[in-house]
Amino acid sequence: MERAVMKITICCLLLALVASLPNKDDWDIYSFHINSTVTSRYAVTTITSRVVNRMDESKEIEFHVRIPKNAFISKFKMLIDGQEYDGVVKAKEQAQQQYTEAVSRGQSAGIVSSVGRTLEEFKTSVTIASHKKVTFELTYEELLKRKLGKYELQIHARPMQPVKDFKVDVYINERAGINFIEVQGGLSTKDLANAITKTHADKQASVSFYPTVDQQKTCDACGNDGLNGDLVIVYDVNRDSSLGHIKKSDGYFVHHFAPTGLPRIPKNVVFVIDQSGSMHGRKIQQTRTALIHILNDLAEDDYFGLISFDSQIFHWKRELVRATKANLEGAKVFARNIVDRGATDINAAVLQGAQMLNVHTREGSASILILLTDGDPTTGVTNLEKIQSNVKKAIAGKFPLHCLGFGFDVNFEFLEKMALQNHGMARRIYEDSDADLQLQGFYEEVATPLLTDVTMIYIGGTNVTQTNFSQYYNGSEIVVAGQITDNNIETFTPQVLAFSNNTEIVFSDTNEATESSGAVSDSHIQRVWAYLTVKQLLEKELQSSGVERENVKNEALRLSLKYSFVTPLTSMVVTKPLGETTDVLNKPKEGANPSQWQPPLQHSPPGQPGLQGIPGGYGMPGPPMALPGILFRMPTRGVGAVPHPGFGGSVGAGSAPDPGLGGRVGGRANSAKVLKTPNLKIIQSFDTADYDVPAFFPTFNVPVMITPPQIPLPHRFLLKTADQSPPLCLDISGIRKLLHHPNSELTVNGELDAVNNGGFRRFGIHLKNDHYIEVHPKEIITRQGHTVEIHSGQDLLTFGSATVIRRDKEIDITVGDTRLVILIHDEGGEKLLWPVLKQQPSDTNVTGVLALQPAVYEEVQQTPSAKLKINNQEIDVTRSNAVDYTVVPTVLLSCWLMPAESALQRSLNDFIVTEL
Numbered sequence: 001m002e003r004a005v006m007k008i009t010i011c012c013l014l015l016a017l018v019a020s021l022p023n024k025d026d027w028d029i030y031s032f033h034i035n036s037t038v039t040s041r042y043a044v045t046t047i048t049s050r051v052v053n054r055m056d057e058s059k060e061i062e063f064h065v066r067i068p069k070n071a072f073i074s075k076f077k078m079l080i081d082g083q084e085y086d087g088v089v090k091a092k093e094q095a096q097q098q099y100t101e102a103v104s105r106g107q108s109a110g111i112v113s114s115v116g117r118t119l120e121e122f123k124t125s126v127t128i129a130s131h132k133k134v135t136f137e138l139t140y141e142e143l144l145k146r147k148l149g150k151y152e153l154q155i156h157a158r159p160m161q162p163v164k165d166f167k168v169d170v171y172i173n174e175r176a177g178i179n180f181i182e183v184q185g186g187l188s189t190k191d192l193a194n195a196i197t198k199t200h201a202d203k204q205a206s207v208s209f210y211p212t213v214d215q216q217k218t219c220d221a222c223g224n225d226g227l228n229g230d231l232v233i234v235y236d237v238n239r240d241s242s243l244g245h246i247k248k249s250d251g252y253f254v255h256h257f258a259p260t261g262l263p264r265i266p267k268n269v270v271f272v273i274d275q276s277g278s279m280h281g282r283k284i285q286q287t288r289t290a291l292i293h294i295l296n297d298l299a300e301d302d303y304f305g306l307i308s309f310d311s312q313i314f315h316w317k318r319e320l321v322r323a324t325k326a327n328l329e330g331a332k333v334f335a336r337n338i339v340d341r342g343a344t345d346i347n348a349a350v351l352q353g354a355q356m357l358n359v360h361t362r363e364g365s366a367s368i369l370i371l372l373t374d375g376d377p378t379t380g381v382t383n384l385e386k387i388q389s390n391v392k393k394a395i396a397g398k399f400p401l402h403c404l405g406f407g408f409d410v411n412f413e414f415l416e417k418m419a420l421q422n423h424g425m426a427r428r429i430y431e432d433s434d435a436d437l438q439l440q441g442f443y444e445e446v447a448t449p450l451l452t453d454v455t456m457i458y459i460g461g462t463n464v465t466q467t468n469f470s471q472y473y474n475g476s477e478i479v480v481a482g483q484i485t486d487n488n489i490e491t492f493t494p495q496v497l498a499f500s501n502n503t504e505i506v507f508s509d510t511n512e513a514t515e516s517s518g519a520v521s522d523s524h525i526q527r528v529w530a531y532l533t534v535k536q537l538l539e540k541e542l543q544s545s546g547v548e549r550e551n552v553k554n555e556a557l558r559l560s561l562k563y564s565f566v567t568p569l570t571s572m573v574v575t576k577p578l579g580e581t582t583d584v585l586n587k588p589k590e591g592a593n594p595s596q597w598q599p600p601l602q603h604s605p606p607g608q609p610g611l612q613g614i615p616g617g618y619g620m621p622g623p624p625m626a627l628p629g630i631l632f633r634m635p636t637r638g639v640g641a642v643p644h645p646g647f648g649g650s651v652g653a654g655s656a657p658d659p660g661l662g663g664r665v666g667g668r669a670n671s672a673k674v675l676k677t678p679n680l681k682i683i684q685s686f687d688t689a690d691y692d693v694p695a696f697f698p699t700f701n702v703p704v705m706i707t708p709p710q711i712p713l714p715h716r717f718l719l720k721t722a723d724q725s726p727p728l729c730l731d732i733s734g735i736r737k738l739l740h741h742p743n744s745e746l747t748v749n750g751e752l753d754a755v756n757n758g759g760f761r762r763f764g765i766h767l768k769n770d771h772y773i774e775v776h777p778k779e780i781i782t783r784q785g786h787t788v789e790i791h792s793g794q795d796l797l798t799f800g801s802a803t804v805i806r807r808d809k810e811i812d813i814t815v816g817d818t819r820l821v822i823l824i825h826d827e828g829g830e831k832l833l834w835p836v837l838k839q840q841p842s843d844t845n846v847t848g849v850l851a852l853q854p855a856v857y858e859e860v861q862q863t864p865s866a867k868l869k870i871n872n873q874e875i876d877v878t879r880s881n882a883v884d885y886t887v888v889p890t891v892l893l894s895c896w897l898m899p900a901e902s903a904l905q906r907s908l909n910d911f912i913v914t915e916l
Contacts, residue, residue, distance in 0.1 A: 026059045027128075028052050031165040034155055038172040040247055040254065041144045041237075041479075042528045043153055045071075049136045053128045063136040064123040066156040071120075071142035072531065072565040073587070076572060078126060079135040087572040089564045091557060095571035095584045117430055119156055120588065124574050141565075143531055146236075146258060146477035147445055153233040157187060162216045162226040168209035170233050176245045176256075177238035181205045186229035191218045207233055243507045246494055251487035252525045253461065254532075255494060257507075258477040262450040265366045265501055268320055269298075270305040270353040274373035274406075276344040277310070277817050278839040283374060283406055283431065284340045290439035291335040297447060298323035303365075305356045306331055309349035310342030311379045320360040343803070343814060345380035346373060347387045350401070354394040364502035366449040366471055367399035369422075372429075372439070374406035375838060376414070376821075378814055382796060382805045384414045392421045400424035400470045402446060404439065407431045408887075409838045417542050423470035448474035451498040451505070456480045460492040465532045472498065481529035530563040538568060588891070715752055716882050718895060719903055722854040728868075729882045729895035730903040737913045739848040741841050744768070744801070744816045748848070749916050750835060759832030759885060763822060764916035767815065771800030774916075775811055775822055777831035780804060809888060817841050820850075823888055834885035849911055855903070857896075868896060875902045 031050035036043055045067075053059045067073070076087035128134050144151040155168060172178065181200050187209065188196060195211035209231055216226045237245070244257035271294075273287060291306075298304055302323045306316040316334040321327045350371055357367045381387055395401060401422035403415035406429045416426035425446075429438045451472040458464055464482030472478060484492045496507035537556035544552050553569065560567045571586045719728040739748040745768035753761040765773040774781040780791045782799045791797055797804040805812040811822040819839035825832050837850040858869040866877050880897040883890050900908055 026055050027061050028054050029159055029161055029163045032159045032163040034168045036170045039524055043144055044141050046139045052133045056130050058127050058129050060125050061128045061134055062125040066119040066121050067140045068142055068154050069118055069120050071140040073140045074564050075139035077137050085575045087574045089566060089570050089572050092569060092571045095573050126576050149475040150234050150236050155231045157227045159226055162213045164213060170207040172205040174203055174237045177203050178205050179236045179238050181235040183207055184234055185232035186219055187231045191215055247525055248489060249525045251484050252529050253484055254481040254525050254528045256477055256479055262500055265449045266301040267449055268303045268357055268360055268365055268367040270356050270369050272349050272353040272371045273308045275308045275310050275338050275340055276342055277340055278375045279340040286436040288335050288338055290436040292332050293440050294443045295328050295331055306334055307349055307353055308338050309345055311345050313348055313352050320356055343379035344375050344377050346377040347381035347390055350391050351394050357399055366452050369401045372404045375409050376411050378812055388418045391418055395422045404429050420539050420543050446473050450474050451500055454498040457495040458482060460485050465536055481532045530559050534559050534565060534567060718882055718884055719855045727895045728855045728903045729880060729897050730900040732900045737848045737911050738835055739850045741818060741846050743843050746815050749913050751916050759834055767800045767802055769800060777824055777833060825885055836886045
């Protein structure tokens with residue numbers, strides 16, 4: 001009898017929302033103005049772009065700008081033919097439906113995305129009739145933060161073409177008086193410096209930047225596309241009063257507290273440095289360099305300690321020592337000899353650092369704990385909430401913990417929450433040539449504590465933002481805002497209590513410190529209060545849980561909607577003329593990659609339900625399910641056949657060694673005795689038998705109608721670049737060889753889901769000594785010989801040469817010097833998997849999709865069709881979009897779509913395997 005075999009072959013995802021880029025030669029930006037007004041450190045910036053369609057036909061016009069990450073967009077509008085189209089801020093859930101509908105129709109959506117270290121990118125587009133004009137206007141707001149004795153207002157100019165009427169105007173009004181003002185940034189150098197006009201008169205200052213068309217092509221990053229760079233306005237205010245500056249208006253107040261002339265407090269500082277294998281290469285070298293520079297900056301009355309860690313803890317000294325010349329030289333030797341290796345035990349390392357500070361009690365000093373890591377915990381305590389709980393208990397509010405996350409492999413939200421819980425700051429260190437300078441820069445911000453246990457008191461005040469601060473550092477500033485009870489200014493009394501060198505200091509109100517706002521608009525201080533309140537509520541939400549978290553989130557959402565702030569809880573719906581898609585823009589999280597963010601996509605078009613989870617193996621019959629051309633009754637979870645169990649195997653039936661329902665139909669299956677425990681099933685005592693049945697398994701009464709083999713569904717891969725250039729994207733199908741590391745006898749293969757662009761369904765990991773691991777969304781299966789185990793809990797699993805940690809949203813697998821994290825995405829209730837190589841093997845002979853080097857290409861042509869040059873070969877490409885599943889939450893990236901072999905620069909056969 002001819003055996004009927006069905007196999008659904010699937011491959012790699014990233015949904016493409018095809019959208020060709022508009023040709024910028026078809027329109028003319030005849031005016032581009034940036035106007036920023038700073039009042040009492042609060043900046044309101046408006047970008048206005050006026051564009052005309054010069055063509056004899058309708059054209060798509062794009063508005064594309066970059067704004068500071070710290071800002072909230074508060075207004076966007078378009079003016080077309082006298083008709084105004086305003087953006088409306090809505091709760092993200094309400095805006096989600098409009099976005100999903102647009103995506104399901106294959107339409108693009110408005111985007112706000114992270115770009116580099118300090119900027120986010122906003123873009124949208126609209127179709128304009130022949131010879132008609134459109135005006136775009138975007139407004140954003142931010143409270144400038146004082147660092148190292150100065151405020152910085154960053155303005156990014158990138159209009160995409162030289163503009164005849166290009167202007168940047170900045171106006172600063174500070175009632176305290178402006179101490180100094182400077183203009184920095186890439187747009188302030190060379191010939192462009194001549195386009196800058198600066199004025200400064202006591203309490204007011206202004207900066208104007210009016211470059212000519214020729215000057216707009218002369219900066220380092222400029223060219224025929226015009227300006228591309230930053231103007232950075234740097235200034236500080238006078239500080240005559242110890243209490244600081246307080247503005248009151250219309251029932252609200254804002255207090256800027258940054259006293260000067262205080263003696264520095266000797267500090268006790270412990271550095272906890274990750275030296276695990278993922279720190280290999282430039283990261284560990286830059287960490288050594290930065291640590292040595294930081295040690296040089298310690299004062300002799302400071303005490304310090306050094307801990308490095310992987311799976312073990314390494315102390316330079318087991319107690320804090322004074323920063324004498326001899327001790328510093330010894331510490332530098334220790335720092336130079338930090339070597340990357342092993343796993344990551346964050347819990348034990350931070351607890352050791354906290355213990356060192358707890359036993360070193362010194363009156364009149366300030367203690368600081370600083371953690372630097374580039375990855376997630378992979379050994380010891382790996383449950384993130386447990387680590388946070390342990391650390392909070394150990395520190396007990398006695399000193400701040402500052403967390404530095406090196407690169408984008410780290411779980412930044414985990415570090416941010418742990419820092420906030422312990423009155424510290426979290427900062428991302430970007431993998432770049434200046435990473436050591438970034439580390440030193442952060443240390444300089446906290447290197448000189450001037451006050452500890454700062455308490456801000458406002459008699460007659462209510463709804464006040466954060467009032468307790470662990471430490472105040474030289475060059476920084478504490479900002480508090482609130483409401484004045486019954487708007488009664490007479491009874492409003494501010495006061496600050498703090499400690500300096502173990503001596504309590506009281507800062508009281510003076511006439512010079514407090515003023516009622518005359519020049520400042522009534523709404524200005526209220527918006528400062530709203531901005532600061534929303535920022536702090538978002539931080540509090542991260543730290544909270546349960547009912548408290550929901551209440552905090554609801555209040556942050558209420559204020560975001562009331563003041564029209566685009567925050568992580570809201571979206572701006574960009575309305576357009578009738579017949580065009582509605583855009584929805586969202587603010588990305590700092591924890592995400594520097595790329596474009598969108599809400600999770602629903603892959604099933606309207607009216608067609610997505611494919612439900614398909615358990616494999618055989619057992620008692622379950623509910624019937626249907627697919628096109630396939631009718632079968634699903635069994636409940638049971639056991640499959642060796643050599644590879646059928647858990648989550650091919651639908652209905654599979655071919656050995658991928659059995660679905662009891663092995664290949666008409667092929668070889670196996671019977672098994674099953675022993676069950678709560679989180680583990682052990683399969684043993686196998687007896688082999690042959691079955692020869694026509695497309696069904698009669699023993700278990702599971703009827704299956706099987707169609708001929710289907711064409712493999714295409715899936716989209718992204719091949720990212722080393723710089724900020726758009727990645728390449730390619731469509732391929734089939735089971736993929738993801739990683740092959742011959743020296744460690746490690747092979748990772750991935751099978752994709754039966755949904756177009758639906759992600760990975762399972763992974764097969766082959767280890768030496770015939771160890772095999774199969775990863776599914778809800779369970780992990782291990783096999784050695786005839787012993788098969790199913791693991792569904794979150795306990796650490798050691799199997800052969802592999803260590804496996806399962807968390808709620810990821811599965812962390814370490815084999816030798818290789819670390820693979822499998823992300824678990826939830827798409828409309830369905831789980832899909834996606835692999836991310838967190839630690840690259842040191843060997844150069846590693847192959848597979850995950851081992852591909854970043855793409856390198858040159859754009860050689862944009863019109864009439866786009867071309868890229870790769871290895872001296874010109875390739876036709878089209879602009880497209882794709883969802884990046886290597887990050888959580890997923891993001892939407894713009895990419896260059898091209899044939900797979902052109903992108904890979906090798907044959908697809910190098911990445912194809914016939915079985916998992």
